[in-house]
Amino acid sequence: xxxxxxxxRVPAGPSRRRLLAGGGALALAPLLAACGGEDGKPAxxxxxxxxxxxxxxGVTAKTPGRPERIVAYVSTAAxxxxxxxxxxxxxxxxxxxxxxxxxxxxxxxxxxxxxVGEQWGQFSVEKYAALEPDLLVSNMFPAPxxxxxxxxSKKKIEALAPTVGIDIARTSLxxxxxxxxxxxxxLGADLGARSVKDAKARFEKAAETLRTAxxxxxxxxxxxxxxxxxxxxxxxxxxxSDLHYFKELGVEFVEGRKSDEWGFWEFLSWENADKYHxxxxxxxxxxSSVPEDQLAKKPTWRRLPAVKAxxxxxxxxxxxFSYAGWAPVLERLAAAVEKSRTLV
Numbered sequence: 078x079x080x081x082x083x084x085x086r087v088p089a090g091p092s093r094r095r096l097l098a099g100g101g102a103l104a105l106a107p108l109l110a111a112c113g114g115e116d117g118k119p120a121x122x123x124x125x126x127x128x129x130x131x132x133x134x135g136v137t138a139k140t141p142g143r144p145e146r147i148v149a150y151v152s153t154a155a156x157x158x159x160x161x162x163x164x165x166x167x168x169x170x171x172x173x174x175x176x177x178x179x180x181x182x183x184x185x186x187x188x189x190x191x192x193v194g195e196q197w198g199q200f201s202v203e204k205y206a207a208l209e210p211d212l213l214v215s216n217m218f219p220a221p222x223x224x225x226x227x228x229x230s231k232k233k234i235e236a237l238a239p240t241v242g243i244d245i246a247r248t249s250l251x252x253x254x255x256x257x258x259x260x261x262x263x264l265g266a267d268l269g270a271r272s273v274k275d276a277k278a279r280f281e282k283a284a285e286t287l288r289t290a291x292x293x294x295x296x297x298x299x300x301x302x303x304x305x306x307x308x309x310x311x312x313x314x315x316x317x318s319d320l321h322y323f324k325e326l327g328v329e330f331v332e333g334r335k336s337d338e339w340g341f342w343e344f345l346s347w348e349n350a351d352k353y354h355x356x357x358x359x360x361x362x363x364x365s366s367v368p369e370d371q372l373a374k375k376p377t378w379r380r381l382p383a384v385k386a387x388x389x390x391x392x393x394x395x396x397x398f399s400y401a402g403w404a405p406v407l408e409r410l411a412a413a414v415e416k417s418r419t420l421v
Contacts, residue, residue, distance in 0.1 A: 154167045286408065
């Protein structure tokens with residue numbers, strides 16, 4: 078499975094194993110003792126009243142006071158930022174892409190934050206511990222694993238602070254949006270703030286715009302893809318919360334068949350890239366994915382009817398789960414559907 082696509086449980090590289098097996102693990106010992114025990118509970122003495130939140134694993138995270146030193150997966154952190162909840166550190170892709178802010182970072186200024194790891198399997202437990210975290214938050218894709226939290230260092234990470242997971246797979250987009258808002262509120266966000274209410278109103282308007290556009294383009298087939306040098310990957314729509322929701326709004330998708338144990342993609346060799354007919358193609362826009370101008374080097378990609386007709390649009394596969402994050406995505410897709418025509 079390529080680096081650009083979801084790969085839960087991918088083993089970490091040798092350097093991570095050496096870190097945890099050798100001196101790095103010894104260096105962490107004092108920090109582990111200071112921040113909490115093996116059960117993930119932080120030390121006593123935090124200010125304020127007790128805080129708790131039951132996540133989508135059914136696990137209740139508890140701290141003596143409201144968490145202040147939060148570390149989160151980058152798009153999760155960006156969603157919290159939209160609600161006015163700031164984090165101390167992030168993990169996952171956050172560096173600029175072609176000189177522009179990483180789309181997964183949303184409106185955050187990641188230059189002011191500590192990154193504990195950009196790449197899959199490169200989560201630095203030492204950097205994380207140095208932040209003295211009192212909460213870690215990530216998406217789950219799928220549950221129960223926390224996205225970008227390596228399995229081989231999971232216990233050490235969980236010993237430093239409680240963790241919260243928001244399920245974003247095989248469910249409607251509306252669910253992680255609601256759950257992220259609930260988490261933000263528990264962390265001090267004001268869901269009645271004008272900016273929050275305006276963002277939700279914009280999202281709801283955009284959803285109706287997309288519903289109307291889809292109704293006006295009956296029969297228009299949409300396909301969501303990513304690719305690498307070896308293969309093209311066609312999304313299984315019901316596995317992704319955004320595509321699942323777009324289907325609810327009336328968008329007609331090409332239904333990729335499950336090719337792996339996680340069921341997110343159908344793997345196609347580039348020779349078979351024309352297996353499905355699509356009138357509009359959504360192209361993965363993550364920093365880790367192969368950009369469309371690179372896909373254009375593949376003759377079979379260039380020959381696809383939607384590509385020839387310039388009927389492609391970015392796919393924000395890991396957009397932050399806030400209404401402010403998703404409203405523009407719905408607007409963009411609605412505009413693309415409206416402009417597209419059914420191809421022969």
